[in-house]
Amino acid sequence: MPHQKHANLYAYAVKCIFTYKARSISIISSLVIATVVLGTVAFLADGLEREAELSAAFAPDVTVQYLQAGRQIPIPVTWGEIISRMAGVKVVPRVWGYVYFRNRLYTVMGIDPSKMPIPHEINLAMASGRFLKADDEKVAVVGDVLANSFGLRVGDALVLYDQSMRPFHVKVVGIFTSDVRLYMADLILITIADARAFFGMEENVATDLCVYVEDPAQTRSVAELILRDVPNARVLTRRILREALLAAYGARSGFVSVIWLILLVSVMLVAWNQACAASTEARREVGILKALGFGTADILEVRLIETVVLGTLSASIGIFLAIVYTVYLGAPILKEFMLGWAAIYPEFPLPLHIKFSTLFTLYAVAVFPLLVGTVIPAWTSATTEPDAVMRGT
């Protein structure tokens, strides 16, 4: 068989992995630890980034808030009428605020379903039930985390307490899916009329104005015009909102980068250490193989296979454990670093997202430093005279 030699070399490389147990276990355990930490952090960072993207996708084109002394206060609804005069622009007021319940903070948001453009994707965001309708009264659509916390299902009643601790009864008509958890996990979505009643807000004001622009290319111009025409306005385009969210997670990415750097250096050190520790024995073995007729390419092939198998196996175990650590154990310790800001929110399940590029990077981190640490010394030995290698000179 013409390829039998390669099959033999592969078998020999795998045999070496099992034969040099101490070396293999040491390399695998180091790489697994590195990949678990890296994988967990990378998957969480990817998950947070993805949720930020999704959250921004559900935001209006432009959000207008009113500031007084630098703080947000209710915005007059009449200002929406001024903005609506711009061509191709639609303005919908929105009322929202927070409610503390059982030491957790939830967002109560009131919208006008008859006026607010509802994206087609909203159906994809519904885990069960339906979205709000124009004629709804005292009904709510809630986030899945909140629903799970209180054991709520579609049709159940939810009792909220306003600032005066008066009960406010709503009926759950829909539950959002966990795919948009970051934005909607703690959300209680009701009609704007109900929200005004709950927060005691007058008809002529709203918390902010949602601006929808017909031509997305004009969004920036519209935002600039609003800034010019509406004094003391804070104008947030979807792009700015998205960048703000990504920047927030980007700060954690800095932490991620540090982790990557530390672990990358650690993996390289482990690989190098292994290569040096095993060098005397490995050099002798290379010398013997060369004396027996193994070419330099054969020896490099053996070492390459050995390294790729060890690295791939370690990375696969590490990635599997990272998923278990995150999904089933809730990533203790690392969670505090990644989601510390969400401490007052309801119990926040970790958003896990696995990107192909991240997987590739994890495998690369496990394999390449090891390649450098093992193949280079093997190449050095393999290109030296067998006599000198066996003599140890």
Added chain:
Amino acid sequence: MIRTERLTKIYNTGEASEVIAVRDISLEISSGDFLVITGTSGSGKTTLLSLLGLLTRPTRGKIFLDDQEVSSYSDAWQTRMRKESMGIVFQQHNLLSQFSVWENVSLPLLCRDVGFSERKRIAFRILRELGLASRSDFKLAQLSVGEQQRVAIARALVTNPEIVIADEPTASVDTETTAHILEIFRSLKRSNKTVIVVSHDPALVEEGNITVKLRNGLMAENHRM
């Protein structure tokens, strides 16, 4: 078949520890010859063997194989030559302790297109011929020094090479094993293999049709019978 011209090997050239291991050795070994190299310790026997086995390059001088000057050939060419034509028995056995007896014996077949079962069959056959069939699956640590020496010889013979090179094959073994090893070398001689062996064993020296004695790296005697 093998010819050397003024073969010289100097270790640590230009350093205080410079050693002239062999100097100006000129030899002619024909196919089927049995060359025995003798000499005191440090006389350059092993170095000469390494040079003839293409395991190291001469500092000066030339090695010819079938009239081709091979000492300056590439590492890849010399490796291929060892793979195709030579079987080498080292003084220190140089077996891989983590592998079993038959795996050690079959090592030279790994870099050839020989499948697992064929490798095993060839290795077991040669081990049977050398009286080690019952030790095939043993680890090296379970073998005596004499048995390990026979494993090393089996490994050298597993590819049925034209040239067999052996460094002190009967050193550190008991009388019974020596007799066994002698019989192996006699059998090689009968099958017209070219044998180059370093030995002080008078019985093995007797088998040689060429005897070379080295002294301080120089060829002190060269007898052809």
